Amino acid sequence: MSTRTTRSSLKRGIDADDKMPSPKRSKSNTKKSTSKPKTTTTNENDPSPSCNEDNAPIAKPQDSDEKEEPITSPPKTLTLPESTGDIFAAPPNTLLIHACNTEGSWGAGIAKAFKDHYPSAYQIYNAHCRKHGAKLHATALLIPPSETKGPKHFVGCLFTSRSKGKKRDSPKQILEATGPAMRDLLRRVEECNAERDGEGESVGEVWMCKINSGLFGVNWEDTRAVLEGIEVEGGKVGEVKVVSREE
Numbered sequence: 352m353s354t355r356t357t358r359s360s361l362k363r364g365i366d367a368d369d370k371m372p373s374p375k376r377s378k379s380n381t382k383k384s385t386s387k388p389k390t391t392t393t394n395e396n397d398p399s400p401s402c403n404e405d406n407a408p409i410a411k412p413q414d415s416d417e418k419e420e421p422i423t424s425p426p427k428t429l430t431l432p433e434s435t436g437d438i439f440a441a442p443p444n445t446l447l448i449h450a451c452n453t454e455g456s457w458g459a460g461i462a463k464a465f466k467d468h469y470p471s472a473y474q475i476y477n478a479h480c481r482k483h484g485a486k487l488h489a490t491a492l493l494i495p496p497s498e499t500k501g502p503k504h505f506v507g508c509l510f511t512s513r514s515k516g517k518k519r520d521s522p523k524q525i526l527e528a529t530g531p532a533m534r535d536l537l538r539r540v541e542e543c544n545a546e547r548d549g550e551g552e553s554v555g556e557v558w559m560c561k562i563n564s565g566l567f568g569v570n571w572e573d574t575r576a577v578l579e580g581i582e583v584e585g586g587k588v589g590e591v592k593v594v595s596r597e598e
């Protein structure tokens with residue numbers, strides 16, 4: 352019994368089930384389907400024809416003037432698998448992302464831990480804030496491995512709030528800044544890896560704490576929803592591993 356679904360039989364299937372919404376895929380994203388075609392039970396309400404014994408959709412004769420429908424797939428968006436652990440135990444050349452203010456302060460929370468682990472990176476972040484200030488809001492800073500000892504980690508700063516503590520931006524403002532800041536960081540990663548192509552460390556994995564969810568006081572699920580809406584083109588960073596400490 353043949354279960355392989357070829358594109359043409361799938362296409363025929365889509366044409367045969369002309370009441371069924373045909374999945375849209377772009378030419379470049381079209382993949383031969385290897386999944387078993389869904390078996391459908393026929394009943395008087397089911398508009399789609401029943402599958403034949405090998406489950407391949409029943410082909411219908413192609414009309415000569417039938418137009419080839421362009422097939423496009425939904426845009427690929429950022430995926431954020433979650434796990435528990437220590438973000439600082441990431442493998443070499445991992446990019447570690449946290450949320451920052453534009454005032455040049457890594458004074459508490461995970462930012463303080465970043466300052467302790469990566470003092471040289473902190474100096475770069477602080478100088479960047481002194482130079483640009485609040486204009487950095489909703490942008491990002493990518494800091495290559497800068498320490499003389501310890502693991503070689505890239506540090507990614509997402510400027511999701513202008514200020515910190517009681518003067519921090521509202522959750523709504525922080526969420527509005529989070530999307531553009533992450534898109535800016537992903538762009539910088541692509542540029543960095545293109546420049547380093549083969550010479551020096553490129554960004555490997557991308558890890559992130561549950562940004563905004565502590566001192567910035569934003570519900571993690573709200574931040575997650577914003578990040579999952581970020582479209583990623585092929586070849587760009589498509590996955591950010593979210594690492595949180597054991598509860």
Ligand SMILES: Nc1ncnc2c1ncn2[C@@H]1O[C@H](COP(=O)(O)OP(=O)(O)OC[C@H]2O[C@H](OP(=O)(O)O)[C@H](O)[C@@H]2O)[C@@H](O)[C@H]1O
Pocket residue numbers: 436437438439449450451452456457458459460461462463464514515516560561562563564565566567568594595596
């Ligand atoms: N070692 C570790 N490994 C893994 N996850 C860890 C961790 N340590 C903490 N977390 C978790 O990481 C999330 C973020 O928690 P945070 O409150 O730190 O950051 P946030 O993004 O809400 O806020 C940013 C502002 O806080 C800072 O403080 P200052 O402004 O300098 O005073 C900055 O500078 C900003 O301004 C929470 O889930 C923590 O459980």
